[in-house]
Amino acid sequence: MKENNKMYKCKKFIYTANGIVVPKKIIEPKRLFKYYGCEDYHYKSFMGSYLYTSHPYNFNDSIDGSSLLLNFKNITKEKYDKLWDEVKWEDEENNPNNYYVDKLKDFEHIRQRYYIFKTKRIGLVSLTSSPLNILMWAHYSSEKGFAIELDTQILKDNIKNLNEDIENFSYCFLGHIIDLSLKEEIYPI
Known part of the structure; x- marks a missing residue:
């Protein structure tokens, strides 16, 4: 930066x-840690052996998962039109002037549409490879909860095998x- x-x-x-x-x-860590607070729903997910996924709107850091992280600054008209076709509402037409009007507003309209389209059916879980992550401890356990250790490979296998309704899942680093x-x-x- x-x-x-x-x-x-x-x-x-x-x-x-x-x-x-x-x-x-x-390098993928062999183990990951999930931090929990002392609320009942944290105990329920621990006792029920499940991980609750959150929508980016619900994150405690307003920038995590924000549409502001999407950079459409240098998008071409061709790419804009292709994105529009992907994110338009049913039977909605792309006005040829949309690109030029949106460009004057730093592509706010297509960025928001793209964000809504891509995030409307996702859930995210915040994990860390460190058992002593001060930031995660503060954010997720309010400094008085607990953390569990997960085997990364078993976690990935279980996500695929135990959740038939999940169309896609990705494992990626999004860190501070x-x-x-x-x-x-x-x-x-």
Whole structure:
């Protein structure tokens, strides 16, 4: 991330003004941890051996899963039209001027439509590879709950095998970076 003419760097990722440069392969952890608070529904999910999935709207961090993370700034008219066909309501026509009107508003309309279309049927679970993750402890257990350890491979197998109604599932890293170091050199971006 370039801020105040400096670039911030993490051991695994380099954040730039144009996006995130990510290594091609992220090593999958053998175990993951789920943090819980002391509420009854947390005990019920633990005792019932299930993970409750949340819609991004329900996250305690308003930026996690936000449509603001979608960057449509450099979208072409062709790509816009293709996206419109994907996210339009039934029998809705794409006005040829939609692209130009939406471009003046930083593509807010297509970004919101795309976000709603892509997230209307998803649920997310926040897990960590660290049994001592202070941020997860604070956010998910209110500093007085508990954490459980999950075997990553068994978890992935169970998601596929025990949930016939799930059309798709993906396992991906969406994390907060804690170990940032400030680089003294300034790199043009």
